[in-house]
Structures are given as structure tokens and as C-alpha cells.
Amino acid sequence: MEVKLEFLGYPRKNSSIGIRNYVAVIPTVNCVNYLAVKIAVKTKGVIPLTHLGNCSYMGKDKEMLIRFLIGLGSNPNIGGVLVVGAGCEIVSAEEIASKIAITGKPTTFLVLNKCRNINNLIEQGIRITQGMYTEISKIKKEKIDLSHLSVGVKCGGSDTTSGLSSNPVTGKIVDKIVSFGGTAIVSEPAELIGAEQVVSERAIDCEVKDEIYRIILDKEKSMLKMGVDIRNCEPTPGNIQGGLTTIEEKSLGAVAKSGNSPIKGVLKWGEEPSGKGLFLMDGSCHSGVVHPGFASAGTQISIFSIGGGIPRMLPMFPASSSSFQILPIIKLTGNPKNLNNNVNKDYIDVSVSSIISGKENIEEASERVFKFFLQIISGEKFTISEIFTNYLEPMPLYSVGPIV
Amino acid sequence: MRKALIINSLDNVANALSDINEGTLIEVETINGVKKIIVKNFIPFGHKFSVNLIKKGGDVIKYGEKIGKAIEDIQEGFHVHIHNVNSERGRGDLVLQ
Numbered sequence: 001m002e003v004k005l006e007f008l009g010y011p012r013k014n015s016s017i018g019i020r021n022y023v024a025v026i027p028t029v030n031c032v033n034y035l036a037v038k039i040a041v042k043t044k045g046v047i048p049l050t051h052l053g054n055c056s057y058m059g060k061d062k063e064m065l066i067r068f069l070i071g072l073g074s075n076p077n078i079g080g081v082l083v084v085g086a087g088c089e090i091v092s093a094e095e096i097a098s099k100i101a102i103t104g105k106p107t108t109f110l111v112l113n114k115c116r117n118i119n120n121l122i123e124q125g126i127r128i129t130q131g132m133y134t135e136i137s138k139i140k141k142e143k144i145d146l147s148h149l150s151v152g153v154k155c156g157g158s159d160t161t162s163g164l165s166s167n168p169v170t171g172k173i174v175d176k177i178v179s180f181g182g183t184a185i186v187s188e189p190a191e192l193i194g195a196e197q198v199v200s201e202r203a204i205d206c207e208v209k210d211e212i213y214r215i216i217l218d219k220e221k222s223m224l225k226m227g228v229d230i231r232n233c234e235p236t237p238g239n240i241q242g243g244l245t246t247i248e249e250k251s252l253g254a255v256a257k258s259g260n261s262p263i264k265g266v267l268k269w270g271e272e273p274s275g276k277g278l279f280l281m282d283g284s285c286h287s288g289v290v291h292p293g294f295a296s297a298g299t300q301i302s303i304f305s306i307g308g309g310i311p312r313m314l315p316m317f318p319a320s321s322s323s324f325q326i327l328p329i330i331k332l333t334g335n336p337k338n339l340n341n342n343v344n345k346d347y348i349d350v351s352v353s354s355i356i357s358g359k360e361n362i363e364e365a366s367e368r369v370f371k372f373f374l375q376i377i378s379g380e381k382f383t384i385s386e387i388f389t390n391y392l393e394p395m396p397l398y399s400v401g402p403i404v
Numbered sequence: 405m406r407k408a409l410i411i412n413s414l415d416n417v418a419n420a421l422s423d424i425n426e427g428t429l430i431e432v433e434t435i436n437g438v439k440k441i442i443v444k445n446f447i448p449f450g451h452k453f454s455v456n457l458i459k460k461g462g463d464v465i466k467y468g469e470k471i472g473k474a475i476e477d478i479q480e481g482f483h484v485h486i487h488n489v490n491s492e493r494g495r496g497d498l499v500l501q
Binding site: 159160161163164190193194195197198219220223224225226227228229230231234240242243245246247248249252253308335337356358 | 451499
């Protein structure tokens, strides 16, 4: 069967394309997360992008916080932005809003210490975001080719099935998107320890190859410097229960999710790529941090390859993935045990356990998942992460320290 | 359905694709053709067993790459996991010693 290579998306003024159409309320500091939630809850299509950024950040962390806030607001899935500030924090709501406004989308800001009281700010915020949503809901979806798509890929709860099925399938989707001129981002440098010789071979030049080695080995160097044993953390007890023995084994399975495309460059956490193709992003391995980093880098969607190394009963698991409303997150598994009962069907979007049972090969499963993927990006279907949004957690940020 | 899989012809471990009981005779594809192995421990789904003798201090190979070192001799057909394999990477604890 022929796969259609177009999707329906929301065109933005800066020629980026949203696969969803939200108004975002973005707090500049975690102290005003409450206000963002109070404003957003009143209107359909208005989402609070709460996070844990705060005034203890300095140096590279402060740069990261600023990049993150601007990146979230500039994300193509967002059609309008209200930035909410406290007035006493290390970043300026006005400055963040002015940078987001460069995208051409309606953007404004409110600052608490310039308002009479909390209710006054919330009422203004509701009025502003309702106006914005009314405006952006008029945007007509258009047929778009896949070169406008940017996807982030992540693995979690990894076990042996991850390296054999869900990661290679994710890698095939990455290769397809890249071959159609789109963009893909993979992160989790510490989970490439032991696989650097494999992943770095795909660098487009020596400079990128050195950068790939640098971000992976920097993670290991910090462990050696601090005198800590990776085995207490990587692999996790869940990974070990699932059959993974060492970080090297986990990494060699994890690298499959990035496919076989050449790696064009290395990004800082939350940094938007300068071109199309596959990029490696520095940062954490924690999904709570990885998906927001992707969103800040302009991805419209994540693929989350999940093994059996975690409990299989919570729709928002792992790492409250339903909290990242800015991005649909497709949860993909290759572990047949993930699908043994109805509860687990509420937790996984698509299964490739057929690979483990020998009923499908990686190619066949990838074609099937790709069709599902196209339905999700066109908004014909929604992911579990988009449906179970009644529990929200603020997004954590990556940090390199020092922290005060 | 396959009971076990060797991913790369260089590998010295096979991956169980179902729970495998102790004493089960398993056929796996190796670089030298099909090899019959009697599995010596219960191997849970997703876990590994050795397809030949891995000497103490020898490399454990999966995906054709090193995934760690054997802490002891691991005879053919035995469970290969954290009790007999050590990671060599990210070991700040060894630096302190």
C-alpha cells in the first residue's frame, strides 16, 4: 500500500508548520506557574507550559533557561503566546516575549508586580489568551510535505526488546523523515557511553565527530572526577530486570533509535538546529528533561520507544509524559508483556512486539508505525499523552551547574 | 517462534526471546552455522546466555561490540548478567581505589 507523504498542518508566519494549534502561557520562573495554570484552565486550546526554571541559575544554566523559554514560545505547535513574569526574576518577561514575537505569532506579556493584584493579572491573562485562541482557531490546515517536520526520539524503560524492535523501528522512522528532507533529534549522550565508536562513524565531518565524542566522554569524565559508579544508575534496576547488564549494552541498543542517517551536528540542550537532517543534542537521559529540550529545539512531535523495564500501568508513565502538552508523544513498545491486558492498552500507542514474536520484520513494522505516525501528525488521531492531561507536572530543565 | 537470538555473528551471547527452562536444548545461528546449546540455568525473557566459554577477564560481545568483561569463567549455556559481567565504563569508584 502506498504511504501518503503529506500531512495536514497549521502554517505559521515564519513558514514553520504546527501539527497542533495551541496558545501557550509561559511563566518566566517557577514562582508564577500557578498564574499560568489559572489563566490557561479557562480556555480550550490554551496550555500552561509550567517548568522548574528559577533564580538559582547562572552562567550556562541561565543561558539555557532563556533559550528554553524562547524556544518553547517559538515552537510551531504554538500559535500565540502569553509570557507571565513575576518582575523580580533573573529573566525579563518582556525580553522573552519580544524574542518569541520575531516568529510573527501574536505574543504579549504580563508581569505580576506591575498588576494591582493576582486576580487582576489572571483576568487580563484569560482575556488575552481567549482573544489569541479565537484568532488562531481561524488558521486553516494545509497539506504540507514532510520536510517541514522535526521529530525528537527518546527511549525509556529499556530492555532487550528495545534494542531488537522498538529502537530499530524508531530509527527507520528517523531515516524516512530525514530522507524526505525533514529533521530529527536524538539526545541522551550518557546512554551512548560504550557506543561512541558506532554513533560517531555517522558524523558528516571530523569536527562533528569530535563533538559527538566530546559530549559523550564529558559525561563519563564527570563520573570519574566525582568518583561515582555508573552502575548505581545505568542500567537502572528496571533495565536490569529486563535483561540489560551494562551501560555499554544499553547504549548499543539505544543507538538504533537514531537510524542510519548521517549526523549533521551537535546541539546544546534546547537549541534549534541550523538546518535539516539528523542532530545529536547534549543534555540528560531523563525523559522529563529530554522532551522539553526537543520542544525548545522546535520539534513538533516525539517518538518514545519504551521497553518492559518499567511498570506498565500508568498512562502518563514514564516521567509524566502527559505533562508536555506542547508535543504529542507517541509511545511505542516492542515488549509483548506491555500489551497483555486492557490496562496496558491505555498506556501504549503502538506495538511492534510482532518483531519479537517473529510475525513481522523490522521493515514491515516500521511501515505500519509510519502510517500511524502520519495520522498522528495530521491530527486524525491523538496520542495517549495528549488524552491523559488531567495530571500535569512542571517541566524540569537540564543543568550543568553550578547551582546555588 | 524463535526461542533465542544471536544478533551479530561475532557475539558470544544469545538473547532469550521467551523464558527458557534449565536443561532446554536450543538451536542458535552462529558464525559457524547452527549450534545446539543446552541451557544450564533458567533464562528469563530478554536475558542472555553464553554460546561458548567466556574466560574470566574476557570480553562479553553483543551487537558485535564489547558490552563488559567476564568476572569469572562463564561456561556455554550459562546465564550472563550482572552477577558475572562488569561494566568497564563510567566507573568513578575504580578511580577512587
